[in-house]
Amino acid sequence: MAKKELDWSNIGFSYITTDYRYVSNFKDGKWDDGEITTDSKVVLSEDSGVLHYAQECFEGLKAYETKDGKIVTFRPDLNASRMKDSAARLEMPQFPEERFLKAVEEVVAANKDWVPPYGSGATLYIRPVMFATGNVIGVKPADEYQFRIFCTPVGPYFKGGAKPIVVKISDFDRAAPHGTGNIKAGLNYAMSLHAIVTAHEEGFAENVYLDAESRTYIEETGGANIIFVTKDGGLVVPKSHTDSILPSITRRSIVTVARDILGLNVEERPVKLSEVENFTEMGLCGTAAVISPVGKINDHGKEICFASGMDEMGPVIKKLYDTLTGIQMGSVEAPEGWIHEIPVE
Numbered sequence: 001m002a003k004k005e006l007d008w009s010n011i012g013f014s015y016i017t018t019d020y021r022y023v024s025n026f027k028d029g030k031w032d033d034g035e036i037t038t039d040s041k042v043v044l045s046e047d048s049g050v051l052h053y054a055q056e057c058f059e060g061l062k063a064y065e066t067k068d069g070k071i072v073t074f075r076p077d078l079n080a081s082r083m084k085d086s087a088a089r090l091e092m093p094q095f096p097e098e099r100f101l102k103a104v105e106e107v108v109a110a111n112k113d114w115v116p117p118y119g120s121g122a123t124l125y126i127r128p129v130m131f132a133t134g135n136v137i138g139v140k141p142a143d144e145y146q147f148r149i150f151c152t153p154v155g156p157y158f159k160g161g162a163k164p165i166v167v168k169i170s171d172f173d174r175a176a177p178h179g180t181g182n183i184k185a186g187l188n189y190a191m192s193l194h195a196i197v198t199a200h201e202e203g204f205a206e207n208v209y210l211d212a213e214s215r216t217y218i219e220e221t222g223g224a225n226i227i228f229v230t231k232d233g234g235l236v237v238p239k240s241h242t243d244s245i246l247p248s249i250t251r252r253s254i255v256t257v258a259r260d261i262l263g264l265n266v267e268e269r270p271v272k273l274s275e276v277e278n279f280t281e282m283g284l285c286g287t288a289a290v291i292s293p294v295g296k297i298n299d300h301g302k303e304i305c306f307a308s309g310m311d312e313m314g315p316v317i318k319k320l321y322d323t324l325t326g327i328q329m330g331s332v333e334a335p336e337g338w339i340h341e342i343p344v345e
Contacts, residue, residue, distance in 0.1 A: 004113050004153075008120035011155040013288065020110035021150040022103040025133070026093045031147070034103060036110050040150065049132030049142030054187045056131040057086035060287045061249075063108045063124040063151070063342065065115050066330035071342040073126070074328050076104050078249045083128060086183035091141040092130060100128065101340070107149045108342045114153050118329070121156035125288075157289040162321070164295030164310050167221065167284075169273065170195050170207035174222065174244070177213045181244030188246075192222035206284065208297060210273060213242060218271045221284055224292065225251040229281035229308075229316040234265035236279065241270060250285045250324075256335060257323050264316070273299070280307040281314035283321075290328075291321045 017040055024034030049055045059079040064072055080100035087094045104126060108115070116122030127150055134144030172195040175181025180188055192207070199207050208226070211217040218238045220226055225248040228236040235258045237251065258264040276282075282294040295310035296303050308314025313321060326332030327339070 002113060003115075003117060006116075006153065008116045008122040008153070009155060011122060011153055013154045013157060014152075016152045018111045018114045018151055018153070020107060021148060022107045024095070024099075024103070024147045026145040026147070027143075031093070031095065031099070034099070034147075036106055042146070042148070044133060045135055047135045047137055049134055049136040052136060053132070053139060054185070054190075055090055055092055055142055055145075056129070056186045057083060057090060057092065057184055058127060058129040058186060059083050059184060061104070061126045061128075062287060062328075063115055063126060064328055064330075065118040067118055068330065069118070070330070071108060071112060071115050071344055072328075072330070073104060073108065073340045073342065075249055075253065075338050076101055076340050077337070078252070079128065082184060082247065082249070083130070086185055087130060089180060089183045090185060092132065093145055095130065095147045103147075103149050104128070105342050107151055109344050111151055112342075112344050114151065116153055122153055124151050125154045126151045154288075162289070162291075162293055162313055164293040164306075164308065164312070165205035165284075166203075166296050166298060166310075167206040167208050167294055168199055168202065168204040169297060169299040170199070170209050172207070172209070173212040174207075174209035174219065175212065177211070177242035177244060179244060181219075181240070182246055184246060189222070196222050204298065205292075211240065211242065211244065216272055216274070217241070218273055218276065220245050224248070224284035224286035224289075227251065227254060227283045227285055227291075227317075227320075228271065228276070228279040229314060230265075231278070231280055232265075233316055234267065235259075235316070235320075236271060237266070237268045238271040239268050248286060250287055250290060253324060253338070254285055254291070254320055257320060257327070260335070261323060262319060277304050281317050282306055282308075283313075283317045290325055291317055293317055
C-alpha cells in the first residue's frame with residue numbers, strides 16, 4: 001500500500017471517509033471487545049438516548065508524519081482522561097484509558113495510507129465519540145452505548161499563514177455556572193451554533209464568552225480556549241471561578257511550553273474584560289489551529305486593538321506556535337510522554 005493520491009495541501013478541513021474505524025458497544029453493564037470495521041454507518045432506534053437527551057461526548061486529536069517517517073499522536077493520554085471525565089458527568093460508562101489509547105493506535109495504523117506526508121501541512125484528524133444507543137423515553141441515562149473512533153485527513157487550518165482575526169464579545173452564554181462547560185460534550189457546542197452563525201453574519205470570526213454569573217470575566221470562545229500576552233512578554237491564561245472552561249489539551253501544553261521551555265512568566269487566573277486592553281497579544285488555542293491570533297475584539301462597538309496588529313502573529317504567540325508545532329512534528333525535543341508513536345507494520 002502507498003499514500004492515497006490526494007492534493008494534501010488543498011483538501012480543506014472537512015470530513016473525508018477513510019477505510020477503517022473502531023467500534024465498541026456497551027451492553028449488560030460491560031464493554032465488548034471492540035473491533036476495526038469498514039462500516040461507517042451508525043444505525044439507531046428512534047428512541048435512542050442520544051436523540052432525546054443528548055447523552056454524547058467526544059474528543060479530537062491528530063496524527064502526524066514526522067521528518068523521519070514515523071507516525072505519531074500528541075498527548076492522547078490526556079484525551080483518554082478527559083473523555084472519562086466527560087462520560088462520568090453525563091452518567092455514561094467510562095471507556096478505559098488504556099483501551100482508548102490502543103483503539104487510537106489501531107485506527108491510525110489501519111488508515112496509515114491516509115496520514116498526510118510530512119511537510120504537506122496536513123494531518124490526520126482523529127475523532128473519538130461516545131453516545132447513548134439504548135432505548136429511553138423517560139428522562140434517565142440509557143443502558144447501552146457505543147464508543148467509536150474514526151479519522152479523516154484535513155488540510156492546513158491556515159492557508160497562506162495565520163492572519164489575525166476579529167472576534168466579538170457575545171451577548172449569549174456558553175455554559176451555566178457549575179454546569180457542563182468543563183467537559184467536551186456535543187450539547188455545549190449546540191449551544192454555541194446560533195451565536196457563531198450570528199457572529200459570522202455580523203462579520204466576526206468568533207465569539208468571546210463571558211462568565212454567565214457576573215458577565216465580567218473572560219472565559220473562552222465557542223471552540224477554543226483563550227490566551228493573552230502582557231506588555232512584558234508574560235502569558236496570562238483565563239481561569240474560571242465556576243469550572244465552566246474546557247480544559248484544553250493545547251492550552252495546557254502551551255502553558256508548559258511557555259513556562260518550562262521558553263522561560264516566560266505564566267499566570268493562570270480569572271481575567272476581567274476590563275483589563276484586556278492592557279494586553280499586547282491574544283490567541284485562541286485548540287487542536288484544529290493550535291493557535292489562532294486575534295487582532296482585535298469588538299465589545300458592542302468599542303474596539304479593543306492589540307499591539308500585535310492585524311497583519312501577522314505577535315512575536316510571543318508566534319514563538320509559542322512555532323515551538324509547539326515543532327514538538328508535534330518532531331523538529332523540537334518534546335517533554336517526556338508528549339509524543340506517542342503509532343506502531344505500524
